[in-house]
Amino acid sequence: MFRALERPVNVAAILIAAVAVAFGIASWRLGFWTDDGPGPGLLPFVTVCLLFPILFLIVREKFDDEERFKADPLVAIIMLCVYAATLPYLGFLVPTVALIVAWTTIFERQNIVRGIVLSGFLVACGWVIFVYLLRVPMPLLPVW
């Protein structure tokens, strides 16, 4: 079971199948036909019906350079989700500096001083381009 999940295509197929089931149920509820003609659920339901046999085919395919998931990108995805969740409460400055420092030290294997310098430099550049030059209202600090 867990060995099967080492293949990215299997993981992708499970996720796509889950999405397809949700879309299938919702399109059934929307209806395929109304008194005035074709309903809003018609095309999505046909699409879901076509998707399942294709999913079956793709998990059976083999690639010469079959890849496996690696830890770094998966950790990065979690970090990015946490970052996005904290932004509305903390503003851009603190989470972004923390993200860049963590990114350069964990994934790019640089020392923390370089991480801090780079994050300061990039956030300053971002501020100049987006806030100063392009006049985008970006909340840099916590909003409370």
Place this chain on the structure above:
Amino acid sequence: MLNSLEQIFYGLSLAVLPQNLLYAFMGCVLGTLVGVLPGLGPITTIAVLLPLTFQASDPLGAIIMLASIYYGAMYGGSTTSILLRVPGEAASVITCIDGYEMAKQGRAGPALSIAAIGSFIAGTGSVIALSFVGPAFAKFAVSFGPPEYFALAIFGLVLSATIGGGSPARGFCMVLLGILFGLVGTDTVTGVERFAMGVPALADGIDLVPLLMGLFGLGEILYNLEQKGELSVLTSKIGRLLPNREEWKESAGAIGRGSVLGFLVGLIPGGGAIIGSLLSYSVEKKLSKTPEKFGRGAIAGVAGPESANNAAASSSFVPLLTLGLPGNAVTAVLFAGLLIQNVQPGPLMLVKNPDIFWGVIASMYVGNVMLLILNLPLVGLWVQLLRVPVWILGPAVLLVAIFGTYSLRSNWTDVSLLMIAGGAGYVLRKAALDAGPFAMAFILANIMDTSLRQALLMGDGNIAIIVSRPLSASIIGVTAVVVIYTVYSYFKAGRAKKYERPDNS
């Protein structure tokens, strides 16, 4: 003919306005700059820089900048192919073969300049042809009804799923998934909310820009985290810049053939720069008197594909601007850029927004001249960019993507969508599922749905209406042939068949 010439001059009068020249220049510099950096291709570049164009003061300036970024990235992509054997973008993969061999022999200069000159000639020729073909296409497309639009959308999606060289099953899977996600939002026919789960932000559908930036831009950054290692740049061996007489002779025919081939391929939905360059390489090898030189530094192996990919890049604007149907992933991202500026591409664009249509086409002439100037004498400067440490690039691009996404609507939900789409982009890339057909299907989903339902209403609920009109019947017929052939070859090859991994950059 005369009318087209008048319109081109009208477009030129707009393109040479100081602010538009500035946008074109900025786009060319940004595109070349990011295109030169390995791992960041035109789709990623345009997707990440898309929000910057939102800040442009007028739609024409924004679209000129986007188109210039595209060409710039195409030009820049060849530099890394030749000097690093790392294609800056997918269409330059084939350039690596002979370009890198030339660089190893100390002929990097001629390889780089023939790539730039070939791209310039092909790009300019293609834009001239586009000026005449575009209006003819638009005139023809005005007569299209819902059955024709439905048939064309199906045709484009089938080709995008099957033509890329990867597994057709995976291509179809991504097309179907793209249709489902593209249908989220308010149904345009009944006004009912579809799949929005009561979330107000989804009532107008999933926002295209964060989705594409996540799938292509962030997904690429995450994927590149796995690709560690130092790059060896052959900068010391650039040598003389211009090709010698013999090299010119070898390249001239290849540039001409590559230009024509690329232009024709770019017109086909699902075609585009990658297929143009692959076809050109095989044609040149077949026509060559010395095919054994290919793979060992044949200059025609650089000139042909580079010309073809630039010609295809220009001609892929024809289905986008005249039919409103993006033919490949790059034009799908450009489609998003046009929508941000409230410009609806399609047959009526020539009537409603002639300034944008002709201004963009004319700016391509100007952009090609700028790129030649930027890429030939300044090639040494771009090469220096390759010395920027990789550990700086990832966080820099990440930050541009995050700030850029927020700047679009000052909305936190967009940033969350960017992250989710980025994660999805990484998983899809690992699973060899190409995000290109997904992006096309996402954009075409509502066009398909609305035209299918309108067609069914026209036919009193009978689907036969689609095959009873000559044009839609012909398109459906060709589509059916492609599907049957693909299914037949797929099952004939069986499970033993190994497929190419798609390149989403």
